[in-house]
Amino acid sequence: MDDRKTPLLDELEKGDWPSFVTEIKRAAAKNKSAADLLAQLESSYEENIGHWKHGGIVGVKGYGGGVVGRYSDEPEKFPHIKEFHTIRVNQPAGFFYTTKKLRQLADIWDKYGSGLYNLHGSTGDCILLGTTTENLQPCVDELADIGFDLGGSGGALRTLSCCVGAARCEKACIDSMQIIHDLTLHYQDAIHRPAWPYKFKIKVSACPNDCAAASARSDLAIIGIWRDAIRIDNEAVRAAVDNGFDIFNRVIRKCPSEALLWDTEKKELTVCAEDCVHCMNCINMMPKAISIGREQGAALMIGGKAPVVKGAMLGWVLVPFIKLEPPYTELKEIIDKITDWWADHGKNRERVSELIVRMGLANFLEAVGLKPLPQMVHEPRSNPYIFWNAEEVEKRG
Amino acid sequence: MARTDFGPPDYREMVPPIIKENYGDWKYHTVPRPGVLRHVSNSGAVLHSVRVASPRLVSSEWIHDICDIAEKYCDGYLRFTTRNNVEFLVADETKLEPLLAELDEKDYLIGGVGLSISNVVHTQGWIHCKSAVTDASGITKSIMDEMTGYFTGKQKVPARLRIAVACCVNMCGACHCSDIAIVGIHRTVPRINDEMASRICEIPTTVASCPTGAIRPNPKLKSVEINPEKCMMCGNCTVVCPAIKIMDPVNDGVSIWVGGKVSNARTAPMFSRLAIPFIPNEPPRWSTVTAAVKNLVEVWAANARDGERMGEWIGRIGWERFFKLADLPFTDKHIDDFTHAKTTFRSTTQFKF
Numbered sequence: 001m002d003d004r005k006t007p008l009l010d011e012l013e014k015g016d017w018p019s020f021v022t023e024i025k026r027a028a029a030k031n032k033s034a035a036d037l038l039a040q041l042e043s044s045y046e047e048n049i050g051h052w053k054h055g056g057i058v059g060v061k062g063y064g065g066g067v068v069g070r071y072s073d074e075p076e077k078f079p080h081i082k083e084f085h086t087i088r089v090n091q092p093a094g095f096f097y098t099t100k101k102l103r104q105l106a107d108i109w110d111k112y113g114s115g116l117y118n119l120h121g122s123t124g125d126c127i128l129l130g131t132t133t134e135n136l137q138p139c140v141d142e143l144a145d146i147g148f149d150l151g152g153s154g155g156a157l158r159t160l161s162c163c164v165g166a167a168r169c170e171k172a173c174i175d176s177m178q179i180i181h182d183l184t185l186h187y188q189d190a191i192h193r194p195a196w197p198y199k200f201k202i203k204v205s206a207c208p209n210d211c212a213a214a215s216a217r218s219d220l221a222i223i224g225i226w227r228d229a230i231r232i233d234n235e236a237v238r239a240a241v242d243n244g245f246d247i248f249n250r251v252i253r254k255c256p257s258e259a260l261l262w263d264t265e266k267k268e269l270t271v272c273a274e275d276c277v278h279c280m281n282c283i284n285m286m287p288k289a290i291s292i293g294r295e296q297g298a299a300l301m302i303g304g305k306a307p308v309v310k311g312a313m314l315g316w317v318l319v320p321f322i323k324l325e326p327p328y329t330e331l332k333e334i335i336d337k338i339t340d341w342w343a344d345h346g347k348n349r350e351r352v353s354e355l356i357v358r359m360g361l362a363n364f365l366e367a368v369g370l371k372p373l374p375q376m377v378h379e380p381r382s383n384p385y386i387f388w389n390a391e392e393v394e395k396r397g
Numbered sequence: 398m399a400r401t402d403f404g405p406p407d408y409r410e411m412v413p414p415i416i417k418e419n420y421g422d423w424k425y426h427t428v429p430r431p432g433v434l435r436h437v438s439n440s441g442a443v444l445h446s447v448r449v450a451s452p453r454l455v456s457s458e459w460i461h462d463i464c465d466i467a468e469k470y471c472d473g474y475l476r477f478t479t480r481n482n483v484e485f486l487v488a489d490e491t492k493l494e495p496l497l498a499e500l501d502e503k504d505y506l507i508g509g510v511g512l513s514i515s516n517v518v519h520t521q522g523w524i525h526c527k528s529a530v531t532d533a534s535g536i537t538k539s540i541m542d543e544m545t546g547y548f549t550g551k552q553k554v555p556a557r558l559r560i561a562v563a564c565c566v567n568m569c570g571a572c573h574c575s576d577i578a579i580v581g582i583h584r585t586v587p588r589i590n591d592e593m594a595s596r597i598c599e600i601p602t603t604v605a606s607c608p609t610g611a612i613r614p615n616p617k618l619k620s621v622e623i624n625p626e627k628c629m630m631c632g633n634c635t636v637v638c639p640a641i642k643i644m645d646p647v648n649d650g651v652s653i654w655v656g657g658k659v660s661n662a663r664t665a666p667m668f669s670r671l672a673i674p675f676i677p678n679e680p681p682r683w684s685t686v687t688a689a690v691k692n693l694v695e696v697w698a699a700n701a702r703d704g705e706r707m708g709e710w711i712g713r714i715g716w717e718r719f720f721k722l723a724d725l726p727f728t729d730k731h732i733d734d735f736t737h738a739k740t741t742f743r744s745t746t747q748f749k750f
């Protein structure tokens with residue numbers, strides 16, 4: 001083992017929460033780049049500053065992305081992380097693994113990389129943390145042999161991810177895992193060969209609880225909903241209430257659209273389906289008694305992103321309801337229209353929502369062939385500065 | 398020739414048989430104890446998911462450890478959650494208690510389900526990112542050492558609370574929509590190496606990268622110049638042009654944001670809002686940050702009603718009372734001056750004293 005001291009990082013091996021420092025040390029016991037990583041991090045802790053340089057472009061044959069180049073700014077001091085690139089490996093839908101696959105992955109990474117991982121990156125990829133330029137190609141080739149392909153990076157369709165959905169959740173309105181697996185295979189070229197103004201992310205949550213944080217973290221969020229009434233089993237409702245569950249304060253009063261009616265005498269819960277905004281609260285609170293409706297599909301939300309450049313955005317409604325059955329033809333058509341329009345008009349490093357704001361939502365809708373709907377706005381505009389097309393007014397003179 | 402464009406392994410080969418058999422046919426779930434989910438299907442099948450904390454940055458040894466456990470109790474199947482916890486999927490109910498006992502014995506933390514503070518979604522920090530203003534892993538570890546009781550269910554919270562850490566304003570992860578977010582920020586104007594910029598900088602891209610239009614070309618030097626009065630130190634220009642540097646170990650640090658949420662339950666998704674504009678970096682323990690987060694959690698937990706998330710609680714009591722209860726100063730930094738500032742201004746005489 002290395003004899004360099006790490007007193008600051010050693011502090012972070014104390015305490016109850018599992019320690020990343022311990023993990024780096026475990027890898028460092030057999031890998032020199034992990035040992036240098038630990039030493040460089042210790043000097044960042046001493047000096048309050050990072051020690052990574054702007055990355056050069058590195059990659060593997062046939063792909064334009066999936067690998068992020070990283071170089072230490074003190075290669076003399078930390079020679080084994082002179083090059084310390086990450087490989088983004090596309091995770092299986094829902095983050096399910098067999099131990100056999102995980103162990104195979106670990107064996108390959110022990111051979112070519114630092115033996116360190118992020119399980120998982122924010123977008124969803126399994127991140128292999130740190131290898132040299134020379135090792136990239138053989139590592140990726142061996143990963144391919146065990147069935148792991150790369151994920152996305154750069155101006156590409158990024159790796160898709162989703163909530164656990166139908167695999168294990170009674171609230172799933174759509175099959176989130178099947179959808180992202182299908183789209184991932186369909187859009188392999190867009191994932192591997194960046195051809196767009198900037199990144200484009202798709203995430204799927206199978207209900208409005210949005211466990212994949214799709215509306216905050218993806219340009220196109222696919223969120224399962226239903227169109228008919230929630231199903232109420234009043235036997236089970238009574239059982240919960242008789243058991244002391246505070247239905248008034250936890251359910252009735254919390255319904256955002258006052259869609260629920262409670263008959264105190266009969267102990268009967270009813271819903272006015274037109275008023276329900278499918279927020280999930282009553283279902284979350286009483287999972288045995290209340291369930292999602294039968295007419296299931298998804299809402300498409302466009303535009304979620306982090307602050308850079310024009311401010312953070314939450315996805316807003318683009319399609320209030322769409323049925324989603326394989327092969328998802330209608331969905332793919334909408335995705336193609338959106339990304340084509342954006343590729344045509346977007347500036348370098350302009351996210352799709354920034355482009356929509358710049359060009360106007362109405363123009364965007366026309367370009368992708370969607371009708372304006374009241375669901376798309378909180379409320380209509382308050383200013384009179386309206387654009388009219390020449391065709392919409394009577395010709396004069 | 399290497400095989401390309403084949404995508405990830407098929408999830409159908411990664412899920413345990415009980416999930417294959419009951420796929421899309423689950424009836425309800427309960428939480429029999431903190432960290433454990435009991436799923437019951439329409440056919441009567443029962444699956445237990447046992448959730449365990451992970452540091453996210455892990456080694457091959459750690460992977461083999463959890464694989465050993467999954468092979469012993471779960472026929473070799475496991476999964477990860479969207480907040481980077483591990484879940485052991487137990488199809489054989491008789492193996493549940495022995496699994497929990499072994500996890501306890503090996504000091505794994507079981508929790509992060511339902512009414513709890515689950516894992517911190519965080520980023521690369523000084524471990525791997527060139528733009529990192531702070532270290533995400535160190536802050537996460539320090540905060541969660543304080544929050545372990547809330548993770549395991551020993552300490553109660555009125556609703557779930559999501560914490561996220563991002564090491565710069567790129568806010569990778571869901572910082573902009575978290576109950577509590579810690580975000581690395583700069584406070585000094587970037588410095589330009591003109592000679593280097595003239596060689597390697599794409600001037601129009603660099604100019605366009607600035608959210609406030611503070612950058613303009615400097616044709617004399619074939620470089621760019623920054624108007625310090627317009628610059629709010631977001632660092633975006635340094636991402637596109639390596640000749641511009643912004644790191645400043647003395648003035649860099651973190652900000653704390655509150656009240657965001659993603660779920661649609663009860664209230665619409667909300668953005669996180671600024672609570673504390675600046676705290677210096679204090680590795681290895683970031684004690685001021687940790688104390689501030691603890692204070693925010695405790696004030697909320699003591700005052701919120703059952704089921705009320707941070708942002709919903711603040712929505713009910715108003716920001717004016719939030720700053721009072723949390724004992725935080727309200728400053729000029731809290732007043733928005735970015736593009737859509739006016740949507741945040743209060744356009745009504747409704748307010749609380």
Ligand code: SF4
Pocket residue numbers: 163164165166169170171172173205206207208209210211212
């Ligand atoms: S988003 Fe909805 S369906 Fe998906 S895991 Fe969460 S609660 Fe279940």
Ligand code: SF4
Pocket residue numbers: 230251254255256257258259260271275276277278279280281282283663
């Ligand atoms: S899902 Fe939400 S909006 Fe609909 S009835 Fe239940 S609480 Fe009300």
